[in-house]
Amino acid sequence: MTITSKGRTSSDxxxxxxxxxxxxxxxxxxxxxxxxxxxxxxxxxDHVEGKENFxxxxxxxxxxxxIHMGHWFQYTGADAYARFKxxxxxxxxxxxxxxxxxxxxxxxxxxxxxDPREWTYANIDTARRQFRExxxxxDWSRExxxxxxxxxxxxxxxxxxxxxxxxxxxxxxxANWCPKDQTTLANEQVRDGACERCGTTVIKRALPxxxxxxxxxxxxxxxxxxxxxxxxxxxxxxNWIGRSTGTTIGFDVSEFAPGEKIExxxxxxxxxxxxxxxxxxxxxxLVEKLTQPAQKAAVEAYVEKxxxxxxxxxxxxxxxxxxxxxGAYCINxxxxxxVPVLVGDYVLATYGTGAVMGVPAHDTRDFVFAKKYGLxxxxxxxxxxxxxxxxxxxxxxxxxxxxxxxxxxxPSTEGMGAIAEKIEANGWGERTITYHLxxxxxxxxxxxxxxxxxxxxxxxxxxxxxxxxxxxxxPDRVKFEADGVSPLTKDKSFLNTTxxxxxxxxxxxxxxxxxxxxxxxxxxxxxxPSPGEDPxxxxxxxxxxxxxxxxxxxxxxxxxxxxxxFFSKALRDTGFVDFDEPYTKLTNQGMLIKDGRKISKRxxxxxxxxxxxMHGADTLRCYLMFLGPWDQGGDWSDxxxxxxxxxxxxxxxxxxxxxxxxGPEGETAAERELTRAAHVTTMRVxxxxxxxxxxxxxxxxxxxxxxxxxxxxxxxxSAASWRAGVDRLLLHTAPLAPHxxxxxxxxTGHSGSIHLERNxxxxxxxxxxxxxxxxxxxxxxxxxQIEVAADIDQAGAIAAAKASENVARHLAGTAxxxxxxxLGRLVxxxxxxxx
RNA sequence: GCCGGGGUGGCGGAACGGUAGACGCGGCGGACUUAAAAUCCGCUUCCCGCGAGGGAGUGUGGGUUCGAUUCCCACCCUCGGUACCA
Numbered sequence: 001m002t003i004t005s006k007g008r009t010s011s012d013x014x015x016x017x018x019x020x021x022x023x024x025x026x027x028x029x030x031x032x033x034x035x036x037x038x039x040x041x042x043x044x045x046d047h048v049e050g051k052e053n054f055x056x057x058x059x060x061x062x063x064x065x066x067i068h069m070g071h072w073f074q075y076t077g078a079d080a081y082a083r084f085k086x087x088x089x090x091x092x093x094x095x096x097x098x099x100x101x102x103x104x105x106x107x108x109x110x111x112x113x114x115d116p117r118e119w120t121y122a123n124i125d126t127a128r129r130q131f132r133e134x135x136x137x138x139d140w141s142r143e144x145x146x147x148x149x150x151x152x153x154x155x156x157x158x159x160x161x162x163x164x165x166x167x168x169x170x171x172x173x174x175a176n177w178c179p180k181d182q183t184t185l186a187n188e189q190v191r192d193g194a195c196e197r198c199g200t201t202v203i204k205r206a207l208p209x210x211x212x213x214x215x216x217x218x219x220x221x222x223x224x225x226x227x228x229x230x231x232x233x234x235x236x237x238x239n240w241i242g243r244s245t246g247t248t249i250g251f252d253v254s255e256f257a258p259g260e261k262i263e264x265x266x267x268x269x270x271x272x273x274x275x276x277x278x279x280x281x282x283x284x285x286l287v288e289k290l291t292q293p294a295q296k297a298a299v300e301a302y303v304e305k306x307x308x309x310x311x312x313x314x315x316x317x318x319x320x321x322x323x324x325x326x327g328a329y330c331i332n333x334x335x336x337x338x339v340p341v342l343v344g345d346y347v348l349a350t351y352g353t354g355a356v357m358g359v360p361a362h363d364t365r366d367f368v369f370a371k372k373y374g375l376x377x378x379x380x381x382x383x384x385x386x387x388x389x390x391x392x393x394x395x396x397x398x399x400x401x402x403x404x405x406x407x408x409x410x411p412s413t414e415g416m417g418a419i420a421e422k423i424e425a426n427g428w429g430e431r432t433i434t435y436h437l438x439x440x441x442x443x444x445x446x447x448x449x450x451x452x453x454x455x456x457x458x459x460x461x462x463x464x465x466x467x468x469x470x471x472x473x474x475p476d477r478v479k480f481e482a483d484g485v486s487p488l489t490k491d492k493s494f495l496n497t498t499x500x501x502x503x504x505x506x507x508x509x510x511x512x513x514x515x516x517x518x519x520x521x522x523x524x525x526x527x528x529p530s531p532g533e534d535p536x537x538x539x540x541x542x543x544x545x546x547x548x549x550x551x552x553x554x555x556x557x558x559x560x561x562x563x564x565x566f567f568s569k570a571l572r573d574t575g576f577v578d579f580d581e582p583y584t585k586l587t588n589q590g591m592l593i594k595d596g597r598k599i600s601k602r603x604x605x606x607x608x609x610x611x612x613x614m615h616g617a618d619t620l621r622c623y624l625m626f627l628g629p630w631d632q633g634g635d636w637s638d639x640x641x642x643x644x645x646x647x648x649x650x651x652x653x654x655x656x657x658x659x660x661x662x663g664p665e666g667e668t669a670a671e672r673e674l675t676r677a678a679h680v681t682t683m684r685v686x687x688x689x690x691x692x693x694x695x696x697x698x699x700x701x702x703x704x705x706x707x708x709x710x711x712x713x714x715x716x717x718s719a720a721s722w723r724a725g726v727d728r729l730l731l732h733t734a735p736l737a738p739h740x741x742x743x744x745x746x747x748t749g750h751s752g753s754i755h756l757e758r759n760x761x762x763x764x765x766x767x768x769x770x771x772x773x774x775x776x777x778x779x780x781x782x783x784x785q786i787e788v789a790a791d792i793d794q795a796g797a798i799a800a801a802k803a804s805e806n807v808a809r810h811l812a813g814t815a816x817x818x819x820x821x822x823l824g825r826l827v828x829x830x831x832x833x834x835x
Numbered sequence: 836g837c838c839g840g841g842g843u844g845g846c847g848g849a850a851c852g853g854u855a856g857a858c859g860c861g862g863c864g865g866a867c868u869u870a871a872a873a874u875c876c877g878c879u880u881c882c883c884g885c886g887a888g889g890g891a892g893u894g895u896g897g898g899u900u901c902g903a904u905u906c907c908c909a910c911c912c913u914c915g916g917u918a919c920c921a
Contacts, residue, residue, distance in 0.1 A: 192917090232839050236916065239838070244920070266921060279921095321919080346919050356921045365919050436920060554915080590840090591915085626859070628848055632840075633914095635847060643859040649874085696849070699858035775854035780902045782854050806888080820901055825853050830901045 023652040025616020028743040042137040044093040054090035055544040056082035059552030063123040064104045067130040069606040073592040076621040078551040079136040083735035084689045087759045095526040097144035102515040106448040116448045142529040146518035152450040153471035154535040177205035182484040183445045188559045211439040229586040236557040242436025249429035251330035257289040265352035270416040273404040274380035277358040282306040283349035292327030306345040321369045333428040367394035381412040442514045449512030457499035457506040520567035550583035590633025618737035625694035655744040659719040670716035677707040682762035775826040776801040778810040794821040801827040
């Protein structure tokens, strides 16, 4: 086939045509993927003369099966950005790996009788192949797999460092338990009272469990000044940490339990004179001591019932508040009043002090509760204009202190501080800050995870595994039994060991670490993949971290992202790193949906492989990025992909047209027009790519492609500027469609990879035109469009506007009020009826 | 309830306070073809009009402005997140 000036090439990929000039994605994509890998062009050196390092990280996948379209959406966008930054002249590190520990592997193993390790590593092989088909620019030399002993060894190592420094501890107490997954869960992994993974209602179970002391960093984790993160994620973290300032105040109960006080926490100490009862959580340690003989049976029954209920049931807003009297009374230290002590299941043992002061007049829950049990409702913060009558509902906003002894008449906003001061001065309590954030529960009663490196010895107690004995290897070929209990508890060769201190027989800890421990520091290992005897090399980490661009889904806002921040701070305080934050810039890709619903393997499937086979990876990449603003997600439809395919076909065509048909260089209008289009395109593409606006980048490139084709058809431009234009098009296309760009770069006579080239530059002064179109408005309505010289002045523009026939018609019979000229845009003639 | 997105043609979506609908899909018409596919060219917000042109129009109602998709106020819908947090 000969390519003529009108030459067209077909871009359908049926492969039946052997024409070497045909765009056949499957051929060129395989070819380049292999070559890039052989040449190692995406492997990042730690230091390159004259280049600034840029760590472009994307959240690594869990290898639970095929890479699906949602992954493509996320990873092609992240890859395009990394490629763009590389072409901006940065020394870019864009690694990939697998977060391969976790429940799905184990569940699959139980369901299908497969070994979790085999299942996982088979999935990883598939995922690796699919990533290669995507044409992503990963530095595979740094790949990491978290279930490899050389990785999880360091989870164990860090656990021991944290243990030594008081940042890891074991505690016996109520923990979230998922009955289906047969394991405890961190608070962050409980959504609406249900297991984040399987949706099963979570119950409380008392167990000895390991924790990381994330709450020590609660205050520091609220600092986001250094972080260029989406406001949404920062807000979610703030809410999760849940800082509230208030006052703890003790209510004396020595009449019933000598020397005891009920500590309560409140954010509304201004209402303390309105306390008419105090409620304890059913689990509160004082419940038993305070309950009077007459109430004993009833209270015990109530507490037992509450224990059987789930947190969702107990905290449902629809549910009626219930409570029961203990028969005991406590003393409000401010006014000496004796108020009843109740037990109520709407009070949570895990928040604040596990006891609340009841102020029905100024708290919605207390109001309902008081109405139900006939308790006094005493107004102490009067609403504006309050007549002293009964409230119809709790008054929450500020007001004026009443019934509050010497504080009467003060605005409650001032009463708040004054009352707190009095309480502190008298030693009744103190101003306190509480957090919703709990310590990170890291124990999992499951097999497929990092073994916790602890040994229990009858004589020496809890003994950490010595560092030189790491890793504690996860045993192979374990047996899974129907009871769902972790095989580690039954594997004698694992379980039985000797005490490192005294040498006597001892038992290993059988719990494994939460998989979120793996992802809390993986970026450090990417920066330093083979450091020898250390978890990572400090200089290498310093070269790359903090991560300059981190990409991932918003669903990790309070799990991974919070844990990772904690890990950075804990590693800083244990002397491993010298920075505070792991990821200085975060971008969330949006969600890819189809038919208005999230894509899901079962209910709404959308496998990428058939699309790649039919259209090619470049087409799919670009299509996903063209769907809409990438950070807001996309709406998949099968039909639209043709538009991208046609565009790439046109790129293929335009790059290979015969330049001999074009003329010599000269200052022609067509030449200037082509130059202008070039600079406008580069300006748009550079701006948009940097802001993850791949969709508008692509539309700019589509327009530029059309312009190049049009100019070639006319044949009035020089071969040199034509060639430069094609180069520019290919360079801008390279991050988005890397294979076709590379193929055409080679075919147009370049040596070396296009992906190691620099982005084209632009000169803003060359983006201007000689003639411009001005809109002419009369009273804000467009009445004509006029062509004028670009350098026209205001008077000239207004005169030209008035010369328009249609404009003149609308001006007839009016008097001029004023005329506005917006430079290069429009003229607005403001008039009113004459006379 | 509270906190964040977002409501624009038949569809996905563009628009520094300045010609609303770029780019693409789909549709319609045409070229090429024996024919079809592919490709290329043109048209395509709605209403009135042969046309020139006119009117309406960015979820709703107000406001600021010469001019508002854009800024302000009130509200509706929708998608995420989150909550007896004392």
